[in-house]
Amino acid sequence: MPVTIITGFLGSGKTTLLNQILQNKDKLKIAVLVNEFGDINIDEKLLISVDSDMIDLGNGCICCTINDGFVNTVYQVLEREEKVDYLVVETTGLADPLPIILTFLSTELKFLTRLDSIITVVDAAAFDAEHFDSDAALSQIRYGDLVLLNKIDLATKNKISELKAFIEDTKPGFRILESEYGQVPLPLILDIGLTQTDNYQTDISEFRRNKSAFNNHLETDGFNFVSFESDLPFQLEKLEHFLSEQLSSNVFRAKGILWFQESPSRHIFQLSGPRYDLQADDWTTQPKNELVFIGRNLDKSLIKQQLKDCLVDLVINKEFSLPNLPS
Ligand SMILES: Nc1nc2c(ncn2[C@@H]2O[C@H](COP(=O)(O)OP(=O)(O)OP(=O)(O)O)[C@@H](O)[C@H]2O)c(=O)[nH]1
Known part of the structure; x- marks a missing residue:
């Protein structure tokens, strides 16, 4: 073969x-x-x-x-x-x-x-x-x-x-x-x-x-990674703010499957160097967020906390409900 x-x-x-x-x-x-x-x-x-x-x-x-x-x-x-x-x-x-x-x-x-x-x-x-x-x-x-x-x-x-x-x-x-x-x-x-x-x-x-x-x-040349999963959706504006204003410059690469409160679609997230993009398609599974950030000397707990802060706030968003899922 x-x-x-x-x-x-x-x-x-x-x-x-x-x-x-x-x-x-x-x-x-x-x-x-x-x-x-x-x-x-x-x-x-x-x-x-x-x-x-x-x-x-x-x-x-x-x-x-x-x-x-x-x-x-x-x-x-x-x-x-x-x-x-x-x-x-x-x-x-x-x-x-x-x-x-x-x-x-x-x-x-x-x-x-x-x-x-x-x-x-x-x-x-x-x-x-x-x-x-x-x-x-x-x-x-x-x-x-x-x-x-x-x-x-x-x-x-x-x-x-x-x-x-x-x-x-x-x-x-x-x-x-x-x-x-x-x-x-x-x-x-x-x-x-x-x-x-x-x-x-x-x-x-x-x-x-x-x-x-x-x-x-x-060996990984000093690179490390932070992974993040959540069964709650992100708020789009907060995540965009995090990515453009707060993300450590040590992050070199990130990718993931994202779920936003504002959208019924699944979003494929790709960040490579200074660029990132989000592409929408359909969920075929239960929506959830799964992301990986790769870089050098990453402060894992800080990045995780920053991502948590981008999640929907259930107290404020009382009307938030889960989308209809594929059976
Ligand atoms: N503009 C442009 N973007 C590209 C091109 N090829 C790939 N990309 C984008 O670059 C990003 C990374 O592409 P991947 O194919 O995931 O790269 P990879 O080498 O598998 O990445 P790792 O899994 O991190 O090693 C994605 O957002 C792609 O859509 C290209 O020729 N031009």
């Missing part, structure tokens, strides 16, 4: 690319493994055509969380009655992809899978020479086989040229594609046979000798 690993920094557009792949996969049965930083898996909820049962292949897609049992999870995919044609693995934005690459190249998986390519998604507007002060961001470029320079709609021509020069310097001859919202023809990114196992021989020997040393590569 061919395998593609999608890596790239927080908010660069990995899940967006994955959705493009799932939308355009045609008859290909693609299994998807998503790996999230934080204890609430928002990505799973944002992936199209993912059944709430994560191991249900009914719609041609599996979504699981990678954990210690990663090899076992891949086995589960391989053992499915309905044959899977292709596996795509999305790493967290803070992961060094090397341990996952080596897992495919040096465990039993090497007899059962073929690592096709590692795609590094880069935010063309946000990526800079400091690489967000993150070793993982550099590693993602170093170990990629192909860079998808995404969000070109937000980047100037100069910025794009600078980035290309930087990437070319880091890894001469690197294949670079440009994209907006991850839109790129699938034959350019799937089954392209770019991963050269020979390049990893030293790492493979080292990995076999001492796997735990490589697990340390999955």
